[in-house]
Amino acid sequence: MPPSSRRCRPPRPWPCSTSTPRRSASASCAGWPRPAPTRSRHWRASLASIRSASLALSVPLEDGAGFRRYLRAASTPHLAEPVASPAVSAAVPALERCDEEDEAVSCALRFRAALREAFERELAGLFGDLAARVVARELRLAPADLEAIARAVLEHRGEGEPLALRAAPEDGERLRELVREHGLALVFDECMHPGDVMLELRCGALESTLATRLDGVLACRGAA
Structure with a gap:
């Protein structure tokens, strides 16, 4: 290379041993520009700040007392109860009054049903007493055809002997004549009333007392 070309080339600056200026660096390195911050350096600085903050705000966990204090301090705040709107507040008493009215109507209906049942039961007993008195009077005036x-x-005995x-x-x-006609034994029972008849069968008995005949008449009247 010719000497002229060597004289025209500017001298090349010689960098220091480090890329960042240090206290021990020479005066020639002080003017070296600071390098741009990289992502790794940024994360290192963030981790260092987090570590220092955690050390400064450390919670003692000996015997669980400090941890319980921390939990009380970091607990969820109490949520306020929802406030009902004026329309809902006005509707609540109306609904309560409706429930009270429904309960009163139900009680009245139950009382009416119980009263009707008791009346029908007493009326049936009254009809029975009146019928027994009327039949007894008629039997005294004209005895029944026993x-x-x-x-x-005998006709309703079925296949019973x-x-x-x-x-x-x-x-x-x-x-006596009816017993002789059918070949039956006639048994007198002092516990039976005049007008009562009971037919003894080999497998049971059929009775036709005044009470049973009267009950049959009242049952037919009630069914009608």
Whole structure:
């Protein structure tokens, strides 16, 4: 290379041993520009600040006391109860009054049903007493056809074999001919009332007392 070219080239600056200026660096390195911050340096600085903050605000956890204080300090704040709107506040008493009215109506309906049931029960007993008195009066004026009643019992015996006919001692003479006709034994029962007839079968008995006949009439009236 010719000497002229060497003289024209500017001298090349010689950098220091480090890229950043130091205290021990020479005066020639003081004017070297600071390098641009990189991402790794930024994260190192952030981690250093976080570490220093955690050390400054450390919570003692000996025996759990400090940790409990920390939990109380960091607990969730109490949420305020929702405030009802004026329309809802006005509707609540109305709903309560409706519930009270419904309960009162239900109580009245239940009382009415119980009263009606008791009235029907007492009325049925009253009808029974009146019917018994009327029938007793009619029987005193005109005795019942006891032979016809006994024949009706014999017709309803089904396939049962009749053995004896039980009646009150006062009705013995009125049933002798019927007993002789069917070959039955006539048994007098002092516990039976005049007009009562009971047919004893081999597998049971059929009775036609005044009470049973009266109950049948009242049952037919109630069903109608």
